[in-house]
Amino acid sequence: MDEKSLFPNIPKHKMTSFDSYNAKTTSISYPWPREVNGIERIALSAQGDLQRVLSAFFARPIVIALVYSHTSRQVSPTSSSYEPIHQVTPAIIASAAPDAPIVQTRQVHLQCNGRIVCTATSTVKITSPSTAHLFLQEKYAIGQMFRRMEKVPAFELIKVGLGEVDRDGASAINEKSSSAAASFATTADKVGNQLWRRYTLTVPHFECEILEVFPAREMFTAGERWLTADPSSVPELGSSVNGYGSAATALTHNGNGNGVLHQGIKIVVAVGVLLMLLFEALMHLGGKSRYC
Numbered sequence: 001m002d003e004k005s006l007f008p009n010i011p012k013h014k015m016t017s018f019d020s021y022n023a024k025t026t027s028i029s030y031p032w033p034r035e036v037n038g039i040e041r042i043a044l045s046a047q048g049d050l051q052r053v054l055s056a057f058f059a060r061p062i063v064i065a066l067v068y069s070h071t072s073r074q075v076s077p078t079s080s081s082y083e084p085i086h087q088v089t090p091a092i093i094a095s096a097a098p099d100a101p102i103v104q105t106r107q108v109h110l111q112c113n114g115r116i117v118c119t120a121t122s123t124v125k126i127t128s129p130s131t132a133h134l135f136l137q138e139k140y141a142i143g144q145m146f147r148r149m150e151k152v153p154a155f156e157l158i159k160v161g162l163g164e165v166d167r168d169g170a171s172a173i174n175e176k177s178s179s180a181a182a183s184f185a186t187t188a189d190k191v192g193n194q195l196w197r198r199y200t201l202t203v204p205h206f207e208c209e210i211l212e213v214f215p216a217r218e219m220f221t222a223g224e225r226w227l228t229a230d231p232s233s234v235p236e237l238g239s240s241v242n243g244y245g246s247a248a249t250a251l252t253h254n255g256n257g258n259g260v261l262h263q264g265i266k267i268v269v270a271v272g273v274l275l276m277l278l279f280e281a282l283m284h285l286g287g288k289s290r291y292c
Contacts (some may be wrong), residue, residue, distance in 0.1 A: 008010060008291045018157050020046075025132045033162055039220045040195060047155035048201050048211070050118065051110065057220075058112050058227055064141045067119075069106040071136070076100070088136045096132040098205075101125050108141065113227050119122055121214045128205035135206070142201070153201040153208075193217055 020027050028045060036044070039057075046053045051062040072082040073092065076098040085092060085102070103125055110118040122142060126132045134140050136147055141164045146153050195214040200207070219226045 019155070020227070030157055030160070032158060036195070040217065043214070043220065044195075044197050046227060048143050048153045050120075051143050054110065054112065054117055058117075058223065060112050060227075062117070063111045065109045065111055067107040067109060069104055071102065071104045073102045074100045078116065093132040093137060094129050095292075096126050096129050096205075098127045101127045102132055102136070104135075113228055117219060117227075119215070120210055121212075122208055122210045125207040126205065130290070131206045142210070145206060146203065149203065149206070151203045153203045156200045156202075158198045158200065160195075162195055162217075163192045164194075165196050165211065222246060251287070283290055 018028060018030050020029070028041075031067065032041060032044075036224070043050065043053055043057075047154050051064070055062045071085040071088070073085055073095070075081050077097075082103060090103070103123065103182075105123050107121045109116045109215065110120065120142075124135070124142065126135060131145070135145060140148050193216050195217050196211070196212060198211050200209045202208070214220075222229075
């Protein structure tokens, strides 16, 4: 495997201006899909701090769960081929350098309340022993790496999409990783309802290209209701973009799936009582009793 196949989109991409500012003004400009709403744009604009954004949104901790990682290193400064690393040793960490980088492809689940709120598939390039130690030895996640190093990464949003991740959207990640991200997303919720982005984060000696898939757009509109609902018992939940599907609404207002039926029975009984009273009044006016 050579460096070109590992980093097909590094050096940096050319794109429409994303984040600009002057002494008094800040502006975020990106050709967003028309359907994307404001809350979604906030999450899609996260610059290495998506966990913080999602934790603030759900008011719950966000936990990183590693799905897989594959680590390799450049064979020699004069070679473009990479060899797999099966066990990280102090010598391997000490060897990380700009002309002898360590590379890791990885996938993680961001989990909240036991539910997966994002699948992130990344390619990471490490070129110094200190960053290699933090990432490979102390096992800081990508977002925590920037906080631990106290550095703000250069951020570039490459592409945002709705529904299935397309070939261009996953081009930064190797075939195995992109397939795994897409296949997981289709099992989480309906694939047509998912939201994804591809972007880069870069600081000296630590470069990341990341594909993130959010399983359902409803998570950003329904919030707590989406997070705590049981998808198997409410199949409609997740199919409504605005987050207010009929089944979910019935559960919210009546407490369980039988609430609507109980309400209907009450209405029928009330109508029946009114008809009986009306009949009795008519019989009384006619000088008869219904018991005669």
